[in-house]
Amino acid sequence: MNIFEHYLKEICGLVKKNKNELKLINFNDFKNITVETPPSNFNFDLSTNISLVLGKLNNLNPKDLSLQIKNILKNNINDFNEIEIAGPGFLNINISDKAITSNIKDIFKENDSYGSLKANKTFNIEFVSANPTGPMHIGHCRGAIFGDVLSNLLIFNGNKVTKEYYVNDYGNQIKNFVKSVYLRIREIKDGEKFIDDKDLYPGEYIIDIAKKILKSKNYKHSSFEKSYDYISKQALKLSMEIIKEDLKKLGITHDKFVSEKSIVQSKILLKAINELKKNDFIFEGYLDPPKGDENKNWKKTKKLIFKSTLFGDDANRALQKDDGSWTYFANDLAYHYDKVSRNYNYLINILGADHTGYINRIKGAVSAISKNKTNLECKVCQLVKLLKKGQPYKMSKRAGEFISVNDLLLEVDKDSIRFMMLNRSNDVELDFDFEKILEKSKENPVYYVQYCHARIQSIFRTINYKPKKDIKINKNFKFNKYEKEIIKKVFEWPKIIKISCSKYEPHRIPFYLYELSTLFHSYWSKGNENENFKFIKDGKISDDKIIIVINLILVVLKNGMKILNVSLPNKM
RNA sequence: GCGCCCUUAGCUCAGUUGGAUAGAGCAUCGGUUUUCUAAACCGAGGGUCGUAGGUUCGAAUCCUUCAGGGCGCGCCA
Secondary structure (H helix, E strand, O other): OHHHHHHHHHHHHHHHHHHHHOOOOOOOOOOOOOOOOOOOOOOOOOOOOHHHHHHHHHOOOHHHHHHHHHHHHHHHHOOEEEEEEOOOOOEEEEEEEEHHHHHHHHHHHHHHOOOOOOOEEEEEOOOOOOOOOOOEEHHHHHHHHHHHHHHHHHHHHHEEEEEEEEEOOHHHHHHHHHHHHHHHHHHHOOOOOOOOOOOOOOOHHHHHHHHHHHHOOOOOOOOOHHHHHHHHHHHHHHHHHHHHHHHHOOOOOOOEEEEHHHHHHHOHHHHHHHHHHHHOOEEEEEEOOOOOOOOOOOOOOHHHHHEEHHHOOOOEEEEOOOOOOOOOHHHHHHHHHHHHHHOOOOEEEEEEEEHHHHHHHHHHHHHHHHHHOOOOEEEEEOOOEEOOOOOOEOOOOOOOOOOOOOHHHOOHHHHHHHHHHHOOOOOOOOOOEHHHHOOOOOOOHHHHHHHHHHHHHHHHHHHHOOOOOOOOOOOOOOOHHHHHHHHHHOOHHHHHHHHHHHHOOHHHHHHHHHHHHHHHHHHHHHHHHHHHHHEEEOOOOOHHHHHHHHHHHHHHHHHHHHHOOOOOOOOO
């Protein structure tokens, strides 16, 4: 039930039916014609630009056209009460109280699916994919929550979503990680002091992993080379457990974990390379040395190269290293080959800002693999600036001085973190302020929205109301202007879902919920100014339509917070 | 040098995929509680939407120029 689309259809249908009378020839499939809420200073429910768009298309004066359309609408759509022509030719419309109650009924009927468009597509969303070399830090957190909520959003909208984690358990960083664990084991067992090297991981958690490995029966203390296989297997397992634990605490789960190592060791990589070779997307040749700096390690060697410039990348990209082994990109290309073969309608990757430069080549790879059939969308989350006492915190996983998710959760609850991380567009940097997030006030949006729910539950407790599935609506309800504002806001919910889904922008949901909460708090407070607006009198609800309005708010609040996976406490 | 993102009120940011007089929060100033939760509400002031052009009935939104800030430009992952 999206009332805007519902009335848009009705209006367009009527206009088309009366095209001769209106002297309309061109329609252009009613493109660009909208029905929306007019600016608040106009006291109307709906507004359409139909005369402006069709007027231009047919070379007619929009105001004259408006006048004619107005008459047609008035005579044919019972739901419309008052219609006004405004500005350059907008039609502003008030809908009848009867129509409002009928629309409300539909919302209650849909209840926990109100807003869903029942899209029924399949998505694969890859997110987090933090290297299993240590716990998650606050920077990973944003992308993790973004990906999780985007998934929930698309699921709510009727799609099937696979939430996927690509485990980078292969390559030099892993070797260094394993070496770090080994050196810590030596330190514990043989008293050899751990010497920090810029390539190694000095963090405390490495010691914990080392201790755990030492405890296991199967560990045999030996040289690095001899113990490598066992340590790497165990260390990676333990490390992934740490990450999964962090994710769990944040309320995030994945459906599928794909190991880079397994991709490399399988035949997928060669299959992908061969197919791209066949289609002339790969050649054997030489690359220019990297621009800018004089790279002393540069060797000109012949290798396989992907033609990513065909897809708008700055340069073609190497698939093999100097020694003939595969590059990270080659592995990732194979991984995406696998994803494409799984036949999703849409692939989405959630990346950190430091991976922006990687987008063109991987999108190019997917285009080449799928022959342009599969679209990969990469959503970039900009940096999180961690502030504490006004001072920015620097995070570096390498140095072992990062703020881990675990540290963060000791001070801030999961709900606040989730809400805060989404309370910005992914395209802008996010200030994450330790002080602010602990505040219990309007400045902290999560409390404000939760408080709205707590107040509603408090009303229900006071009047001893048990939420029912069938909510009775009296057809003769006349809603006042405060109530109408709330109802109109609730009517807009499906539009929020639609645009959030189509643009992959979950941040619109917390903003919307905050605005809705503002309307509720304001409505509630009317009773402070005027006794007649009090919700409760002598332990009973003062007016039945209040039950309707707050139940409406509840429908959207619950649906919205379920998507965010943020709790709605009954008491605060 | 190149690519991506950002630039909207003093500060932090929204802005319904081109609509009408550009909106919130914080901060500032002034009000509201013998009361259903004041973790709240009401009011006031505050704007050349970075700059300069262009597209059109109409631009914060689309195109181009320039400026400022962030991130990235490996045969690392």
